[in-house]
Amino acid sequence: MELSVLLGVLVFxxxxxxPVAFSLLGATLVTFFMMDMPAIAVFQRMAGGMSIFSLMAIPFFVFAGELMHRSGIAERLVRVAEAAFGRSRGGLGQVDVGASMLFGAVSGSAIASVSAMGSTLMPMMRERGYDADYAVNVTSTSAVCGLLIPPSHNMIIYAAAAGVGVSIGELFVGGIVPGILTGATLMVAAWLVAVKRGYPKGEFPGWMAFLRAFIMALPGLFTAIIIVGGVLGGLFTATESSAVAVLYTVAVAALLYRSMGPRAFLDAAIQAVKTTAMVLLIIGSASGFGWMLALLEAPTQLANLITTVTDNPILILLIINLILLVLGTFMDMSPLIVITTPIFLPIVVGLGMDPVQFGVIMMLNLGIGLVTPPVGSVLFVGAAIGKVKVEETVKTIWPFYGALFVALMVVTYVPSVTMGLVNLMR
Structure with a gap:
């Protein structure tokens, strides 16, 4: 009865x-009152969920992404991608995916990626005869790569939710190949749609132009090397690496590129504070909600239900993926990570899956939810930047959904895609 009330109030x-955070909090409080338990326990759980040391990395990574967006680093990454991929049919679509992968490697944020790439590439694509819905679809779905290619603050949330024994450094390494794979499948989808619509070919500017663009973007790209290399080399923790990323980005933007003034810095700080407050409030509310689920033994009941339906590992993983895909369409990524990790992680570990692989699966799976209505925050941001109705983009986004689903299935059923580099590191 209590579980029905908890889930029913949340859905209502x-x-x-x-908003998601207040929905989670409201459902938890109603259930607490129904069970005649003190409401202060909910807020204690919220505070505990937000007081994890590793979560301190989130505001710094968000701040670093905002600084990169406003300091011109994103534009330099676009130039590299255009020189490398721009000559194929519908070349700007390939450029969009490639630039999003590069930006994901230095920001780790899907929202920051779609904002930076959208404001830079969408006007360029429309000027060259690309349809607006195509520009929005490519930009929005390729932003998912930023959730996989390190650094990714959502991986830090997953590591905190999974508990002791899950290394953030291993999660970063595990996301590299799946991130590249996801980008490659999206490039294929972008090319197929471009061929069908008859978009123009680009021109290769020459190796000297490519080399010049790469050298100009190299200081920005070096951010990812510092973060991942420093964590794996034991120079600093993942939390400390986020602060290093901010300091390095400020130094590159202000001293080397000289593209960021006091106003841009202040705007980046204000936006980072807003985003961090929203994310941490959601994490806190989800922690209280997740604790109530555990108290009502929901994880055990769901695990028993899944194993009752089938004991085939392939089907169990498919069911878990489908549940996450459905949940991701109407809930944000951060609370879902906190709530569902304790539920599904014991099941997949029992099947022999490494927690690192499941973390990468969850990033990709819930990332698809970010570009899927009715919530789909990344898709909504992309549509707003492209000045297109979401309803119009959904009609033509299906090839890109197909590419993401193919990547998800490969990451789920081919462990070496995720674990190859991780096992090598171990």
Missing amino acids: LLIIGV
């Missing part, structure tokens, strides 16, 4: 448009 609040 989401349907009537209450």
